[in-house]
Amino acid sequence: MGDQKYLNNLGHSCAHLLAKAVKDLWPGTNNAIGPSIENGFYQDFDFGTVKINEADFPKIEEKMRRILPTWTHFTFNEVSLAEAKELFKENPYKIELAEEFAKGGKKLLTNDPGNFLDLCKMGHVENPAKEMQHFKLLSIAGAYWRGSEKNKMLTRIYGTCWPTKKELDHYIWQQEEAKKRDNRKLGKELELFTISEEVGPGLILWLPNGTIIREEVEKFGKKVEADYGYQRVVTPHITKEGLYIKSGHLPYYAADMFPPMEYEGQRYYVRPMNCPHMHMIYQFKTRSYKEFPIRYAEFGTVYRHEDSGTLLGLLRVRGHTTNDAHIYCSDDKQVIEELVSVLEMHEYYYKIFGIKDYYVELALPDFIKKKDKYFNNPPAWKKAIKLLREAAKISKIKVVEQEGNAAFYGPKFDFNIKSVIGREFGASTNQLDFGSGKRFNLTFADKNSKEKIVPYIIHRAPLGSLERFIGFLIEHYAGAFPIWLAPVQVKVLPITDRNLEYANKVFNELRVNELRVELDDRSETLQAKIRDAQMEKVPYMLIVGDKEEAADKVAVRTRGSADLGQASLEKITSEIKDKIANKVID
RNA sequence: GCCCUCUUAGCUUAGUGGUAAAGCAGCGGUAUCGUAAACCGCAAACGUCAGUUCGAUUCUGACAGAGGGCUCCA
Numbered sequence: 151m152g153d154q155k156y157l158n159n160l161g162h163s164c165a166h167l168l169a170k171a172v173k174d175l176w177p178g179t180n181n182a183i184g185p186s187i188e189n190g191f192y193q194d195f196d197f198g199t200v201k202i203n204e205a206d207f208p209k210i211e212e213k214m215r216r217i218l219p220t221w222t223h224f225t226f227n228e229v230s231l232a233e234a235k236e237l238f239k240e241n242p243y244k245i246e247l248a249e250e251f252a253k254g255g256k257k258l259l260t261n262d263p264g265n266f267l268d269l270c271k272m273g274h275v276e277n278p279a280k281e282m283q284h285f286k287l288l289s290i291a292g293a294y295w296r297g298s299e300k301n302k303m304l305t306r307i308y309g310t311c312w313p314t315k316k317e318l319d320h321y322i323w324q325q326e327e328a329k330k331r332d333n334r335k336l337g338k339e340l341e342l343f344t345i346s347e348e349v350g351p352g353l354i355l356w357l358p359n360g361t362i363i364r365e366e367v368e369k370f371g372k373k374v375e376a377d378y379g380y381q382r383v384v385t386p387h388i389t390k391e392g393l394y395i396k397s398g399h400l401p402y403y404a405a406d407m408f409p410p411m412e413y414e415g416q417r418y419y420v421r422p423m424n425c426p427h428m429h430m431i432y433q434f435k436t437r438s439y440k441e442f443p444i445r446y447a448e449f450g451t452v453y454r455h456e457d458s459g460t461l462l463g464l465l466r467v468r469g470h471t472t473n474d475a476h477i478y479c480s481d482d483k484q485v486i487e488e489l490v491s492v493l494e495m496h497e498y499y500y501k502i503f504g505i506k507d508y509y510v511e512l513a514l515p516d517f518i519k520k521k522d523k524y525f526n527n528p529p530a531w532k533k534a535i536k537l538l539r540e541a542a543k544i545s546k547i548k549v550v551e552q553e554g555n556a557a558f559y560g561p562k563f564d565f566n567i568k569s570v571i572g573r574e575f576g577a578s579t580n581q582l583d584f585g586s587g588k589r590f591n592l593t594f595a596d597k598n599s600k601e602k603i604v605p606y607i608i609h610r611a612p613l614g615s616l617e618r619f620i621g622f623l624i625e626h627y628a629g630a631f632p633i634w635l636a637p638v639q640v641k642v643l644p645i646t647d648r649n650l651e652y653a654n655k656v657f658n659e660l661r662v663n664e665l666r667v668e669l670d671d672r673s674e675t676l677q678a679k680i681r682d683a684q685m686e687k688v689p690y691m692l693i694v695g696d697k698e699e700a701a702d703k704v705a706v707r708t709r710g711s712a713d714l715g716q717a718s719l720e721k722i723t724s725e726i727k728d729k730i731a732n733k734v735i736d
Numbered sequence: 737g738c739c740c741u742c743u744u745a746g747c748u749u750a751g752u753g754g755u756a757a758a759g760c761a762g763c764g765g766u767a768u769c770g771u772a773a774a775c776c777g778c779a780a781a782c783g784u785c786a787g788u789u790c791g792a793u794u795c796u797g798a799c800a801g802a803g804g805g806c807u808c809c810a
Binding site for chain 1: 737738739740741747766767768769770771772773774783800801802803804805806807808809810
């Protein structure tokens, strides 16, 4: 196994090989960038008017293999901007990059394996012919030049390259395995959710099994929030335009909102976020300093106009329900305490759900590149950032600071989790808002009966949205949910129809114990019943035949094991209830 | 939204310029079986709208939906 740096060099070198092969096959094609990425590399091309697709891969791969033996080593050179412009005069992408790097004071470097000169940042293998033999082209995609929708759409070819054939095969196998966990695939197979063309893309229809999981997660969230002193509220899904003018969302957020509707001469929006509604609840009455901090929580459903191409099962949708809450703080001390407690809550959730692969980002504003994106109040920003850093320090949570990702009204902690398929996405966001108090004129009476503006509001959603979170859980558990979440917790399997009466007795006993239990009373073979229960990933199977009936017992099988032998129903019931109560992950 | 690919029964797939095959699921029977698929039968589909054609599920186009991607820099 090579280390990551070596794998990066391998992928990056292979991108050059791909570029050379493509340029040989389609003269006139310009190659743009070709970096290594996790598990491989990509190379962007401008094919002009030529269209290629995955059917061309064998041809390209063959060409690569033909070129590879001639690449025994790379030769490097430093060039001047003028030289670079001459060398790459036919390639506008390279020229743009060269000019930019020269301006940024970076050295301009080129490499050449003998027959293919390229502008390059370095990082290659020493002997390509020898080291680069195990590659495979994976997919083709469109990608904007420099990632901006305003630029030209280039053609991106993804590939992977490994030191040995074994590692290449292993990677391909791993990808196949990952696909089996895809939330869309399992969502269908386990009957968790569906998306109807007639209802619309990105709008989730929760099936009975999925609804059980959703409601269990919701119930758990409500319990935790109750323990942390939150009060629950409920607000409507639409609102008049004026509220978003007041909040400041309209100019910053319009592109993400569904178009408004007219009603009784007023414009109404389907809400893309809950905050302004909650602030209206704050304003319901005169507030006293004694009430603080005020914590309002709501599972609030919002709708956002996500681009159609970005939708992804439960992971990216147009309607979702956030595990939202707003904490109104009257001073800095409360802000720190509440932030620390919110971070603690995250860790508790992640422990319960068994989520280990995550990191926390401290999203800061970028006043240089995106000046117009933020409330213009530098001292307030500075102070807010200080408070977040302080809270992170107390929590002993490692945060990665990232400029440019802040909300328009404040900096935030974003928790990013990684699905087994390798998709990384924001799981939760915790924002420190120093602007809305003033905008909404949220006031309270202080000790001296003086009216004050709420200085800080914490927006937090540790579970993110139920849609995305459950989408993540589906992939995380590969559909085998911990028993407290499993739609069906126990299945009773009678061996013959003779055993139906006893099976019913067992079934009813489990129901009385408030377990989610099903009785498979079909006239099927035991093997078939077991197979179906396994496919449904039911945690416990209780098998009852003549022997169990005679002994007044049940034969136990779990989804992860073979036959566990007989046990009394009381014993197994209490074992199951215990696992549910403790939210055990098996 | 943009680039490429795709759309056949509830699901997974086969196939054709003369309206289509199968497995699983479903329904009706038969079998009553000991830890991952019993047997027989029945019913059920070419995404939508145009165009080409004697004739289109098949070819072309548009639309809709789905899938792989879209600043990890030379």
